[in-house]
Amino acid sequence: MEIIHVSAECFPVAKAGGLGDVAGALPKYQNKLGHTAKVVMPMYRTKFLYQNEWELVHEGSQNSGSHYFNYSIIREKTNKLGFELYLVDINGLLDREKIYGYGDDTQRFLCFQIAVCDWMSRWTYKPDIVHCHDHQTGLIPFMLKNCFAFKHMADVPTVFTIHNAQYQGQFSWDKWNTLPSYDAYTWGGLDWNNAINPLASAVKCAWRVTTVSPSYLDELRYQAAGLENLMEYERGKCVGILNGIDADVWDPSKDSMIAKNYDEHDVKDGKRKNKKELCARFGLDPDKPLFTFIGRLVGEKAADVLPDAIRSSIYHHHGKVSFLILGSGEPDVEGRLEEVKDQFSGFVSTFIGYNESLSHLLYAGADFLLMPSRVEPCGLNQMYALRYGTVPMVRSTGGLKDTVRDFGEWQGFGIRFNNASVEDISYSVGRAVDLYYNKKDLYTWMRSYMMHIDHSWDASASEYIALYESVKV
């Protein structure tokens, strides 16, 4: 089967979060199953572009409203990622260093989607599946179905994955003519709440819709940033498939970004050495339990609660804890975390920014990984933590609920709590402190047990294939 993944991110080409991890791993695992999965994404100006060899495969031109643009498509020559990778270049729109965050993002991703549809519509054959990820690619199912220029592609099955329904990419109907012409009576396929809403449009128009965990699909029926009724209505074509992790990239026994490699047999020693390295770098005490948080510093991850939760934990547990935060996001949260760092120097440290290799060292060197997320469609961090023998401390929501069992339950290996509140986090830190200092046998057992859990993409990649088979024409 030939599967075309269309995504705004793909690790290691360009990654801002979990979407990049998924688009960089799932196709590789699908190819291992004997299929041909390819990735198409924008050609940002990232390191990966300059460090690899490319060949031009197509040039074309299109328009979005009155904006005419030329685009070109290049292919990475060696398939070094384990799949064919295609980059779409549009001068003046996609030739930027960052993935998102520009005032014209709507136009950038709209033109990207138009270019992808135009390119595919000129092939001498049709792919078996077009698999789109998140709202930046959400208009493709509508366009393939309804736009005159692509109508001969209407029988190509589309699958759409919701990685995060908080971000929908909606824009005003004033811009109705920025899409290629379509049958006027099909406008409802674009609309939600009097706006053009790419995420809602994908849910309406894709042949199948997936969420990145089963629990998240259930939650979307009552908490979907305004799309609850739509999710309920379209429930029949939706399925929750848990993300996996790329076990080649996230492997403590081979990871070149950590200070000391280890596996479940020498986890204690391996983690101690990584922790020592981290603590020396950030001025923390390696004898205390080290709690970390890695991620976007935004409300959805409950990062705003962290500063007070850290303060409270240090007071209530008599300074027996250290915290190390890696992330960037809302300036207010960044500022408040920096204040806590200054106030509790020696107990708290931060790295405000994005740093892929530091994140690996943190998964390896920390004892506990904190994820108090208010919303977590799947969450990859907790699965990386498990692989590195770091106890995940998660709020019981979405994919966190599907992947972490509390150590109070039979064969539990993590810590779960119900609220993204200072009290719940501080209480859970207390349970972790007790585990670390007083329940050493249990703690040792938990670490080696969790490292054995297989969250690699093998199982989930097959689930996607089965889903494609069910719609393949």
Ligand SMILES: Nc1ncnc2c1ncn2[C@@H]1O[C@H](COP(=O)(O)OP(=O)(O)O[C@H]2O[C@H](CO)[C@@H](O)[C@H](O)[C@H]2O)[C@@H](O)[C@H]1O
């Ligand atoms: N400052 C930083 N420095 C280095 N690395 C950083 C970093 N901030 C984040 N990361 C990395 O980005 C990834 C975050 O992935 P998540 O899945 O946890 O969240 P995200 O909200 O981005 O993804 C969305 O999509 C994914 C994929 O489907 C879902 O799992 C998730 O629930 C959903 O919100 C991890 O690889 C993490 O290590």
